[in-house]
Structures are given as C-alpha cells and as structure tokens.
Amino acid sequence: MPVRSGRPVARHDAGGDSLGVVGRLRAGGAAIPQGVFSKRLVPPQRASGRISPVCCEYEVIVLVVGFPAGVFATNCYVVAEADGRPCLVIDPGQDAAAAVAEIVTAHRLRPVGVVLTHGHLDHTWTVYPLCSGYDVPAYLHPADRYRLADPAATFPPDVLAALGLLGVRLQEPDDVRPLADDAELELAGLRLRVRHTPGHTEGSVVVQTVAGSTRLELGADRRQVEGPLMFSGDLLFAGSVGRTDLPGGDPEAMRASLARVATASDLPDETVVCPGHGPLTTLGHERATNPFLREALAAGVPAAWRGRR
Ligand SMILES: [Zn+2]
Ligand SMILES: [Zn+2]
Numbered sequence: 001m002p003v004r005s006g007r008p009v010a011r012h013d014a015g016g017d018s019l020g021v022v023g024r025l026r027a028g029g030a031a032i033p034q035g036v037f038s039k040r041l042v043p044p045q046r047a048s049g050r051i052s053p054v055c056c057e058y059e060v061i062v063l064v065v066g067f068p069a070g071v072f073a074t075n076c077y078v079v080a081e082a083d084g085r086p087c088l089v090i091d092p093g094q095d096a097a098a099a100v101a102e103i104v105t106a107h108r109l110r111p112v113g114v115v116l117t118h119g120h121l122d123h124t125w126t127v128y129p130l131c132s133g134y135d136v137p138a139y140l141h142p143a144d145r146y147r148l149a150d151p152a153a154t155f156p157p158d159v160l161a162a163l164g165l166l167g168v169r170l171q172e173p174d175d176v177r178p179l180a181d182d183a184e185l186e187l188a189g190l191r192l193r194v195r196h197t198p199g200h201t202e203g204s205v206v207v208q209t210v211a212g213s214t215r216l217e218l219g220a221d222r223r224q225v226e227g228p229l230m231f232s233g234d235l236l237f238a239g240s241v242g243r244t245d246l247p248g249g250d251p252e253a254m255r256a257s258l259a260r261v262a263t264a265s266d267l268p269d270e271t272v273v274c275p276g277h278g279p280l281t282t283l284g285h286e287r288a289t290n291p292f293l294r295e296a297l298a299a300g301v302p303a304a305w306r307g308r309r
Pocket of ligand 1: 074122123276277
C-alpha cells in the first residue's frame with residue numbers, strides 16, 4: 001500500500017496511474033476472507049419459494065450479476081429479486097449494454113431503472129442506450145447531475161487522451177431522477193438505502209440493500225452471501241479508496257464519508273462491498289485492514305455530519 005508522508009494515499013493502478021480507478025477484477029475475489037459467507041445460510045429443508053438454480057440448497061432473495069466493463073474495468077451490476085423479475089442496472093460503463101442484455105436474457109429479467117453511484121463517465125457511459133432502449137429512468141445524486149450533460153467535459157482530458165477517448169460525446173438520458181441522502185427506495189422489488197458520500201465527486205453515493213441472502217457473481221467470483229450489500233461506487237475499494245484529486249474531489253469530504261460508512265450501525269461487518277472497481281470485499285475486512293478507512297475512523301464523523309445515519 002503506497003504511503004506518502006506517513007498517511008495513506010489512494011493508489012490508482014487500474015491499467016495506469018491516471019484512470020481514477022483502483023485495481024482490476026481479480027478472478028477468485030482474493031480480497032474476500034474465506035469462510036465469511038458460510039454463516040447463516042438457509043439449509044435445504046428450510047428453503048422455500050424461490051430456489052437458486054445454481055446454489056439449489058439456498059433460498060435466494062437477491063440476485064446480483066456483475067462484470068467489469070470497458071477500458072476502465074468499471075464494475076457494472078445487474079440486481080434483481082430473483083430470476084424472472086424486474087431488475088436494476090448499477091453503473092453501466094463503457095460498452096456495457098451487450099453484457100447487460102445477455103444477463104437480462106439469461107435470467108429473464110426486466111430492467112426498470114439505472115442507478116449511478118456518481119457521474120464519472122466510466123460509470124455512466126452506457127446510461128443513455130440502456131435508458132432509451134428499455135424506456136426506464138436513471139437515478140443519480142443531484143450534485144453530480146451536471147456531469148451527465150457532457151460527461152467527457154468533467155473528466156480529465158489527459159486521461160481521455162491516453163485512452164484514445166478524447167472528443168467522445170455521450171448522450172444524456174431523458175428521465176433522470178434524484179438520489180437523495182438517506183432516501184429509502186423500492187425499486188425492482190428491492191428495498192434500497194442511499195447515503196450521500198461526497199469526496200470522490202460532489203454527488204457520489206453508496207447504495208445498500210437492507211438485508212437478504214444473495215447469489216452474487218462478479219466475473220469468476222460466484223458466491224452465496226448473507227447480509228446487506230453495499231454498492232460503493234468509487235468511495236471504497238478492497239484495500240483502497242477512490243481518488244480525490246479529480247475535479248469535484250474533496251479529501252476532507254472523503255474522510256467524512258468514509259467515517260460515516262465505517263460507523264454506520266446498519267452496515268455490519270458481514271456487509272459485502274460491491275465496489276466500482278476491483279474485487280468484492282467485506283466491510284469488516286476493510287474496517288480491520290484498509291488504512292484509509294482506519295484513518296477516517298480515527299478522525300471520526302465531523303460534528304456537522306452527526307445525526308445522519
Ligand atoms: Zn470509476
Ligand atoms: Zn469515479
């Protein structure tokens with residue numbers, strides 16, 4: 001873990017130092033402590049109703065299929081209550097539409113919305129074709145709304161140039177609805193809670209499921225997990241955090257956001273963190289080992305933020 005001046009510094013090693021992302025997906029999800037997911041699974045004789053075709057001994061409440069998309073390797077997640085149900089798409093990155101369509105077909109899903117953890121183009125690249133193709137709204141925190149009008153304009157030109165993407169034009173979706181702090185949403189039959197977690201961008205959020213048993217796939221990493229999930233966008237990664245030196249970034253806000261998430265009483269250690277880049281992890285593992293989260297925890301939640309969940 002790179003350390004500068006005795007303090008943890010976010011690393012940016014996803015195929016180059018300037019992408020604003022951390023880590024590529026590692027097959028096997030090595031960051032997840034083995035054994036964490038063997039707890040409290042529903043035994044076969046108690047499982048009823050929806051049964052996972054993959055893990056037939058477990059009852060499935062949530063289905064999540066994720067994949068890293070495009071040159072940024074941004075994790076896109078498709079989330080549903082089960083096969084054959086409505087679904088949400090979270091952070092559809094570059095060239096994600098075909099893979100989303102494949103997942104939708106394979107699991108007989110029906111997209112009802114696209115949730116964006118923030119407005120960076122590596123997370124929003126495919127929002128327009130998906131929203132227009134399925135005729136569904138996008139959801140984004142209002143503070144990042146301006147980024148959708150011209151996503152490339154809010155991204156560092158040198159990064160785009162290095163990837164041969166300078167001059168890229170992306171279209172904004174017609175129907176964009178606000179994700180408010182502390183909002184509880186019912187989407188695709190799922191109960192979701194939103195926390196505004198600025199720092200990486202002004203309008204970054206994390207979105208969590210309230211609880212449940214989940215069949216979770218991210219690339220080659222396939223697991224049955226218990227407890228809440230947290231889609232952390234570019235706030236929190238396995239062993240690292242999002243960078244704060246891009247336009248709209250704010251290190252102090254980032255520390256406060258990390259402290260708020262790290263101290264949240266409704267996010268137990270077994271919470272599975274589904275990050276915007278890189279492998280899955282658990283919040284307990286990050287609380288114990290992630291130097292950025294530990295530094296934020298030591299600093300505590302700022303007075304102005306106390307009282308928020
Ligand atoms: Zn990103
Ligand atoms: Zn980002």
